[in-house]
Amino acid sequence: MDFITFFQQLINGISLGSMYALIAIGYTMVYGVLRLINFAHADIMMVGAFAAFFAMDSIGFSLAFAVLFAIIISVLTGIATDRIAYKPLRQAPRISLLITAIGVSFFLENIVNVTFGGTPKSFQAPDFFEQIIKIGGTTLTPTVIIVPLITMLLLAVLLYILFKTKYGIAIRALAFDIKTVSLMGVDSNKIIMIVFIIGSALAAVSGIFWAISYPILTPYMGVMIGLKAFAAAVLGGIGSVSGAVLGGFILGFTEVVFVAILPEYGGYKDAIAFIFLILVLLFKPTGIMGINFEKSRF
Amino acid sequence: MERLSKAQILIFLVSVGFIFLSPYIFEDYGMRILNNICIFIILAASYNLINGVTGQFSLEPNGFVAIGAYITALALLDEDMKFELFQLEDPAPWVLALHLDLIPALLLSGFVATIVAVFLAAPVFRVRGDYLAIVTLGFGFIIKVIAINSPEITNGSIGLNEIPSVINIYWTGGIAILTVIFMLNIIYSKYGRAMKAVRDDEDAASAIGINTFKIKTYAFGTSAFFEGVGGGLLAILLTTISPDLFTFFLTFQLLIIIVLGGLGSMTGTIIGTVIVIGGSEWLRFLDAPLNIFGYETDAHPGLRMVVFSAILILVMLFAREGIMGKKELTDIFKRKAK
Numbered sequence: 001m002d003f004i005t006f007f008q009q010l011i012n013g014i015s016l017g018s019m020y021a022l023i024a025i026g027y028t029m030v031y032g033v034l035r036l037i038n039f040a041h042a043d044i045m046m047v048g049a050f051a052a053f054f055a056m057d058s059i060g061f062s063l064a065f066a067v068l069f070a071i072i073i074s075v076l077t078g079i080a081t082d083r084i085a086y087k088p089l090r091q092a093p094r095i096s097l098l099i100t101a102i103g104v105s106f107f108l109e110n111i112v113n114v115t116f117g118g119t120p121k122s123f124q125a126p127d128f129f130e131q132i133i134k135i136g137g138t139t140l141t142p143t144v145i146i147v148p149l150i151t152m153l154l155l156a157v158l159l160y161i162l163f164k165t166k167y168g169i170a171i172r173a174l175a176f177d178i179k180t181v182s183l184m185g186v187d188s189n190k191i192i193m194i195v196f197i198i199g200s201a202l203a204a205v206s207g208i209f210w211a212i213s214y215p216i217l218t219p220y221m222g223v224m225i226g227l228k229a230f231a232a233a234v235l236g237g238i239g240s241v242s243g244a245v246l247g248g249f250i251l252g253f254t255e256v257v258f259v260a261i262l263p264e265y266g267g268y269k270d271a272i273a274f275i276f277l278i279l280v281l282l283f284k285p286t287g288i289m290g291i292n293f294e295k296s297r298f
Numbered sequence: 299m300e301r302l303s304k305a306q307i308l309i310f311l312v313s314v315g316f317i318f319l320s321p322y323i324f325e326d327y328g329m330r331i332l333n334n335i336c337i338f339i340i341l342a343a344s345y346n347l348i349n350g351v352t353g354q355f356s357l358e359p360n361g362f363v364a365i366g367a368y369i370t371a372l373a374l375l376d377e378d379m380k381f382e383l384f385q386l387e388d389p390a391p392w393v394l395a396l397h398l399d400l401i402p403a404l405l406l407s408g409f410v411a412t413i414v415a416v417f418l419a420a421p422v423f424r425v426r427g428d429y430l431a432i433v434t435l436g437f438g439f440i441i442k443v444i445a446i447n448s449p450e451i452t453n454g455s456i457g458l459n460e461i462p463s464v465i466n467i468y469w470t471g472g473i474a475i476l477t478v479i480f481m482l483n484i485i486y487s488k489y490g491r492a493m494k495a496v497r498d499d500e501d502a503a504s505a506i507g508i509n510t511f512k513i514k515t516y517a518f519g520t521s522a523f524f525e526g527v528g529g530g531l532l533a534i535l536l537t538t539i540s541p542d543l544f545t546f547f548l549t550f551q552l553l554i555i556i557v558l559g560g561l562g563s564m565t566g567t568i569i570g571t572v573i574v575i576g577g578s579e580w581l582r583f584l585d586a587p588l589n590i591f592g593y594e595t596d597a598h599p600g601l602r603m604v605v606f607s608a609i610l611i612l613v614m615l616f617a618r619e620g621i622m623g624k625k626e627l628t629d630i631f632k633r634k635a636k
Contacts, residue, residue, distance in 0.1 A: 037428050088615050095355055098431060099557055099613040106607035113600040162543060223546065227439060230432060267447035274436030281425050281433065 004137040010253070015144035016240050017252025018151035019213070022206035022243035023229035024236070025158065026199030032175035032239040034204055035094060039101040041203060042226020044109035046219065048074040048204030049211040050112055053123050063126055071204045077108070078200030079193055087189065094228040105222075113219040120127050123215040147209050154202060155245060162241065167194055175239060225268060235280050237287030246288060251276070305628050310475070317471030329467060330535075331579050336470035337531045338571045340477045342555040343564060344524035349553075350562035350624075351485055352517040353497025355427065356434040357549050358418075361441035362522045364544035365414060366407035366529025368445065368452055371461045371539055372396050373403035383458055386449035393451055400464055404473075404530045411526030412519045419515040438549060445541040457540025458533075465534050473531065477524050482564055482626075484520065493517050497562075549592070554610050559620050566622030581605060 030038040051073035055066035069246055085104045089097045133140045162168035170191045173181045182188040210225065211217060228251060236247025251273055259266045280287060320332055345359045370414050372380070373396050380389045398406060422433055445452045452458070492513045495503035504510050533539045551574065559570025584601040613620065 031428075035428070037432060085611055085615070092618060095561075096614050096618050098355065099553065100430065100611055102550060102553065102609045103610035103614065107604060107611065110600050110603035110607060196434055227432075227435065229580065230520060231436065234429070234432065265447075268443060271440045271443040274433075274440055277436060278421055278433055281429060282421055 007136075008138045008140070009256050011138070011140060011144050013253035013256035014249065015147045015213070015252070016206060016256055018148045019206050019209045019248075020225075020229045020232045020252050021024070021150060021245040021248025022154070022202045022209070023226065024248045025155075026203050026232040027230045027233040027242055028236075028238050028241060028244040029171070029195050029199055033171065033178065033192055034086070034097070036086065036097050036101060037230065038199075039098075039178070039226070040085075040104035040108055041199065042222035042229060043105050044078050044081075044200050044222075045203040045207040045210070045225065046217075046222035047077050047108060047112065048200075048207030049123070049217050049221065050116060050121070050219075051204070052208050052211060053121050053217055054116075056124065057121075067205070067208055070208055071201050072121035074200040074204035074207070075197050078196040078203075081108075082193060082196045087192075102282070109219045109222070116219070121217040121296040123159050123217055125212045126213065129212055143213050147213070150205070150209075154205065158198065158202075158241065161198070167191065171195060228270070228273040231277040234277055234287050235273075237289035240287075240289045243289035303628060309627065310479075313471075313475055317467060317475070320467055320471070331576060333465075333467055333470045333535055335575045336467070336474040337422040337528055337535060338555065338575050339474045339568055340524055340528035340531070342552050342559075342567045342571050343474075343477050343481050344521040345483065345552045346530065346556045346559075346562065346564070346567045347493075348517045348521040348561075350556055350567075351490065352493040352514060353421060353498065354423075354514055354517070355401050355431045356422070356518070357431050357546070357553075358438035358441075359436065359521075359525050359552055360544045360546060360548040361438040362411040362415065362525035363529035363532065363548060364441055364445060364541070365411045366404075366526030367533035367539050367544070368458070369396075369407040369410055369526070370403045370530030371458045371533045372451075373398040373406065374400070374462050374464065374534070375460070382458070384449070385456060386454045388450065390450040397614055400469075404527045407530040408523040408526040409477055410528070411522040415519045415522030415548055416515060419511075419518050420475075422518075424516050434568075435546070438544075438546065442541050442544055445544070454543070455541055456630075457542075458539065459538040461533055461537045461539070463534055463537050465531060470531055470535070473527065477527075478564060478568070481524075485564065489513065489516055494562075554606070557610065557620055558613055560622035560624060561620060562599040563620070563622040563626055565625070565627040566620055569621055578602065578606065 012298075023042060026041045026044075027038060028040065030036055048070040052063075052066040052070040055061040055069040056063065059069075062071060081104050085100050086097060089100060129142050131142060133142065133145070161166075162171060169196065170181070170186050173186065174188055174191050178188060210221070229248065232247035232251040233244045234247070235250060236243030238247070254272055254276065255269050258272055260267050317336075321329065324332060339554075341359065341363060348354050350358055372393055375383070375396065380394060397569055417438060422430065422437070425433055446455050448454070485493075492503065492508045493516075495506075495508055495511050496513050500510055503513075533618055536543070555570040555574045559566030559568070559571060581602045584605060
């Protein structure tokens with residue numbers, strides 16, 4: 001692989017990794033606070049993508065308004081899943097919560113399937129995204145440049161919220177010890193809601209990125225993306241936001257490079273995330289930047 | 299083994315009689331559903347062993363079912379048929395050579411699934427709880443990816459069809475009854491008690507000298523064997539298989555069954571299977587155009603699944619223990635006798 005090809009793959013990998021990272025953050029934050037693998041999280045991403053599609057295709061919004069619309073719909077869905085499905089089970093065994101999350105995931109997929117019909121939808125991004133930019137010998141699309149930039153911006157905002165604001169302190173405290181912190185007068189349900197708002201908003205942004213990069217939308221698009229993003233979160237160390245981002249980038253980059261180096265095995269690229277995940281868990285059960293949770297059990 | 303109670307013998311005789319007489323009672327459509335129910339009892343009962351009895355929240359039965367389905371299908375198809383079916387690539391030599399009768403084919407399916415499970419046990423059971431769920435989910439997924447990408451064995455995403463339909467209700471029903479008896483024998487054996495101990499408190503079980511890894515591996519391997527056999531039967535019943543059949547959705551169906559019936563209860567598993575598989579046939583009307591108070595709606599394919607997932611959520615919210623909890627039918631008889 002010459003340098004120019006490598007550079008091109010690097011940029012593609014970073015772009016793909018950003019999309020994984022944005023979803024992985026939602027997984028890692030919910031896991032940090034509730035110790036729940038929120039199986040429905042990737043479907044919230046899918047809801048975001050469909051909301052954007054609906055806003056542009058049926059209402060006729062411009063992309064900017066469609067983004068806003070998608071974020072609002074996703075955040076409302078996120079809050080609703082927490083309130084209806086997860087909140088009543090706060091004291092329940094963790095397995096109940098996990099099964100409910102799987103139920104919510106299927107519910108969202110199928111309700112979108114029923115609402116929009118079974119045929120895949122093609123997302124019409126503005127022409128701006130269709131152009132090709134040539135820098136040196138590399139050919140890039142605007143998407144692969146814009147996606148990482150916006151991701152970095154959102155990440156900076158998120159880190160500011162987490163480490164500089166009152167709510168950020170509360171979120172980190174809840175992740176540390178939810179029982180004690182609740183006893184000390186923190187409204188844990190409100191903070192958990194904020195976690196779901198942040199996660200869902202980031203997922204919506206990621207959903208629009210996916211829609212622009214791979215413009216075929218299906219109600220089940222979240223399944224595989226979500227599994228990989230969760231694998232990325234565990235890879236980086238679940239509970240750690242920077243770990244999720246790192247895991248996302250590693251995964252995105254590995255996938256792109258794998259297909260570039262071994263195109264004849266391209267069909268196996270979807271399995272890489274899990275092979276990676278299993279290897280990491282074998283040697284470092286808490287992931288690369290993992291926080292040492294007490295041994296997980298239901 | 300303890301002596302059989304009258305209730306147990308009665309239940310056994312009633313189920314054997316029911317299976318025996320069913321072809322005289324039901325039409326073709328009913329028999330197909332009954333066959334389906336029997337196969338899902340095999341799958342759900344074995345899934346319940348690892349999930350409900352041993353308490354290891356694994357999400358990969360779709361992988362084992364797929365292994366069993368492909369092996370049985372390949373063993374039953376003859377050589378000419380294989381050449382005709384394989385369109386993407388020629389079948390691998392061993393695939394061509396594989397030719398077995400029904401019983402050896404099912405046994406082979408089970409054994410291969412068990413071997414895979416035993417090899418997986420080492421990495422899988424290094425982690426617990428949520429991590430276990432996601433790792434096993436990953437394995438189920440990897441097996442599907444392999445099935446799509448090995449056209450010389452599986453015919454890729456096209457799948458295999460024209461699998462000879464060599465079973466009837468006596469096969470599926472008989473194997474279902476055998477599976478349930480076998481599972482109950484395990485559950486009430488020394489190993490079963492150890493499995494429950496692992497479920498209830500793994501550290502305490504380990505402290506009293508139970509080799510928890512070994513017990514989990516036993517449960518996992520046994521469960522995989524019957525998933526494989528059930529997968530083989532499923533392939534024969536459907537006569538057509540493709541990787542799309544063995545997605546996470548299959549695991550999800552089994553999960554609803556065992557959760558609805560009560561994690562850890564064999565009676566619950568059977569009731570759950572009848573409700574879920576029978577109910578999903580009954581709910582088919584939801585996918586067709588509906589007439590709600592005289593108002594005609596359009597057909598909404600998929601509405602059935604919305605209702606289904608809503609049911610799972612509601613069960614978890616309001617009836618967390620499922621229909622039977624951890625109890626068996628015979629436990630209820632015992633209490634009444636007192």
